[in-house]
Structures are given as structure tokens and as C-alpha cells.
Amino acid sequence: MIELSLIGIGTGNPQHMTLQAIEALNAQDLILIPNKGAGKDDLAGLRREICNRAIRGDGPKIVEFALPVRDEATKSYRKRVDDWHDAIAEIWWQTITANLPEGGKAGFLVWGDPSLYDSTMRIAERLKKLAEIQLTVIPGITSIQALTAAHAIPVNEIGAPFTITTGRQLRENGWPDSADTLVIMLDGECSFQAIDPQGVEIFWTAYAGMENQISVAGPLAEVTDKIIATRAEVRAAHGWIMDIYLLRRR
Template sequence: MSAIPYNLSLIGIGTGNPKHLTLEAVEALNAVDLILIPNKGAGKDDLAALRQAICAEVIRAPGPQIVEFDLPTRDEATRDYHTRVDDWHDAIAAIWWDSMTQALPAGGTVGFLVWGDPSLYDSTMRIADRLHQRGDIAVNVIPGITSIQALTAAHTEPLNQINAAVTITTGRQLRDHGWPATADTVVVMLDGQCSFQTLPPQGIQIWWTAYAGMTNEISISGPLSEVTEKITTTRARARADHGWLMDIYMLRRSAP
């Protein structure tokens, strides 16, 4: 284990709009020695470019080093899902460590710009935890605006009904298990397959947003039985136009 100390600042940056940064996030970005930015490859270059643009807008000169690294591809062909994700996180942690030690051989503070908030369906904290095995690491988390907040703001619709439960889940869970038994409202993240199509649509309202909080935000809402085709068509067109897409939606059952 290396005795060289590193401080990691995991900084929630909202959903791509520089105005979503908190004052704490801006201060943290200006206090680090190094910022690491993942590059997810062809078709998703905009994600790295957006992080670079945020840095350019809020960081004062001379500013930290900014280093991009290629994000490894997750193995989708073999073994179970959790094993694939664990191996992928191990590979990312190794790249983080190599990038940190090469750029800051004497140690220092490293910043990671985390889409949304580091606590919600994001693995940055889990990856950072792996680095404790490699060296003297301290981790600081700066919370950010989540895509859920941007979604409800886009539709001016509250997240919960009075005294009612909300479940936050994934498209995979919705496809595999259907509507969560105890939820009145369901928020679905990380859904690349429009899993709302697997539900009986009667009596369900949907609020769907892509690029939440950004200048190219797209929002559609209405009875699921009436807007499903519009959402899937709009989603496919937006993905083709931009090369990538981040979307989120909320579902609510009508009262019996």
C-alpha cells in the first residue's frame, strides 16, 4: 500500500447544466489539483465535452490539471450481472489509480465530476472505496442536483402524493418484477429499453424527460396508454440526433 496521501472529491454536478452546480461544488472544483474526466468512446464524446465545458465556465485560472481517461467497456457476454459490474468497477479503479499517481506522484486532491448526485444510482463512491486497498485515500462527497429533481421540475409535478410511498428503481427491475408492490409512485432510472412498455397501461400516468435540466430537454407526459408510442419515437430520434441519451420517468397509478 502506498503511503502517498490522496484526497478524492466526488462532486455532484447536476444534469449537465452549469447552473446546477452548488457554491460548494464550485469551490471544490477550484480547490483540487487534478480533475479526472471519463471518456466513454465514440458517440458519447459529448459527455466528456460537457464536463470540460463546466470546468471552463466555473474554474478560475490557473486551475487544476484536467486529464481524460478511457472508460473500460463492461463485459456483457458472460457471467452474472453483479460479477460483471464488480469486475468493471475493479478495472475503473485501477485506471483511476494509475491516472492519479502519474499526474500527482507526490499526492494531492483529485476531483471527479459526478452526473447528478454521487448517492443515487451512481457507483463513484463504490469505485473510490476500492482505492483504500491501494493507498492512503480520504474521500469527500459534495452532493448535487439529481435527475429526479430535474424531472419533477420539468413537469411541475411533485414526487409524492400526500402520505404516499415512492419507489426509485431501474428499468431492469421493472422488467423483471413489474410494479413494486408497496409503491404509489415509481421513478425509473437507467432504462435503455423503455421498460414501461411491459406494464398494463390502464390507469397509469407517465412523466418522461430526456436531457433533464439541459438546454435540449424534452418532456412528455400523459396517460401511458396514449403517449407510449410518442415517447419511444421521440427517444429514438433524440438518441440518433445526439449520439447518446439520458432519460428518466415517473409513473403513478390512478386512485382506485
């Protein structure tokens, strides 16, 4: 019997940890930390720092594991993601059983909130096919909350809906009809370039909630080049980037 906890840790700021998340960390027998390799190990380091601050006494055993690289061959996007999740689930299972051969409590520190645009819950579901798994999800502060806090704005206009979508969807399908406010996540290609900028404001933040947070806001037509240049600069400096933005029609 494996008790698997997906623990939302906010967006990299140790002060984002909720009391529930801290208690959950301390209750684990094993904590698994993914490592994306050289140049991208800042995320693993931040998870270790959170553990160092939040765990009392000796605490659970902490084990790092290498994440597989997603195949970017010609197969469909969905197939690539499914195969990648299968590979990650297999590594999870091997690491858990190697360190908890008689069962126990294993925890993963999930960036932001496990419920929102995160694959961790989908990967965890795959483990249920291998053994008896009891899954617990601890919510955390999301990057959307950190984005709106960074710009001191509400996510929606009064009484108006907003849509959360991805950069891929924005590029391929344009602005959805569902709302005049969009929150764009998972965008590595600055997909705001694919829309007509007239009458659109953008609120962009990278490393939301972290010490190196950086934000740009203004009319999309005026700040597009600045965002693209800033994004490239900070990604080169850190070796990775997490960014998110809000688009609003006026």
C-alpha cells in the same frame, strides 16, 4: 495521501453547480474527466465546459481518460458490473498516481448526485484498498429533481410513499407493492412496456435540466409509442441518451 473528491455537478446544466461544488473544483490539484469515445464525448465536453466556467485562474490540471467497455458476455449482471468497476478503479489509480506522484487532491465531476444510483462511490471504495484515501462527497442536483421540475409536479402524492427503482427491476419483477408512484432510472429498454398501462400516467424526460431537454407526459396507454419513437430519434441524433421517468397509478 490522496484526497479524493466526488463532486456532484447536476445534470449537465452549468447553472446547476452549487457554490460548494465550485469551491471544491477550485481546490483540486487534478480533475479527471472520463471519455466514452467517439459519438459519446458530449458528456466529456459538458464537463470541460463546466470546468471552464467554474474554475478561476489557472486552476487544477485537467486530464481525460478512456473508460473501459463493460463486458456483456454470458456472466451474471452483477459479475459484469463488479469486473467493470474493478477495471475503472485501476484506470483511476493509474491516472491519479501518474499525475500526482507525491499525493494531493483529485476530483471527479459526477453527473447528478454521487449518492443516488451512481457507481462512483463504489469505485472510490476500491481505491481505499490500494492506498490511504480521504474521500469527500459533494452533493449535487439529481435527475429526479430535474424530472419533477421539468413537469412541474411533486414526486409524491400527499402523505404517500414513492419508490425509486430501475428499469431492470420493473421488467423482471413488475410494479412493486411499496407505492403507487415509481421513479424509474437506468432504463435503456423502455421497461414501462412490461406493465399494464391502464390507469397509469407517465412523466418522461430525456436530458433533464439540459438545453436539449425533452419531455412527454400523459396516460401510459396513449403516449408509449410517442416516447419510444422520440427516445430512438434523439439518441440517434446525439449518440447517447440519459432519460428518467415517473409512473403514477390513478
